Amino acid sequence: MPDAPTCPTCGQPATTALAGPEHGWECRNEACAEFGQAISAAEPASGTDPGPGR
Numbered sequence: 001m002p003d004a005p006t007c008p009t010c011g012q013p014a015t016t017a018l019a020g021p022e023h024g025w026e027c028r029n030e031a032c033a034e035f036g037q038a039i040s041a042a043e044p045a046s047g048t049d050p051g052p053g054r
């Protein structure tokens, strides 16, 4: 099982079971604003970087 990226909005682990590999990872939290939205797992959040290290 691959490591599922977490949704940056709700922190819940994403899933690919909703739409399949065509959409990639999606938030599965229906209460989240990012529900059904594609989550960019390999894309760093530019501008919101907490800083070097952690």
Ligand SMILES: [Zn+2]
Pocket: 007, 008, 009, 010, 011, 012, 027, 028, 029, 032, 033, 034, 035
């Ligand atoms: Zn979410």
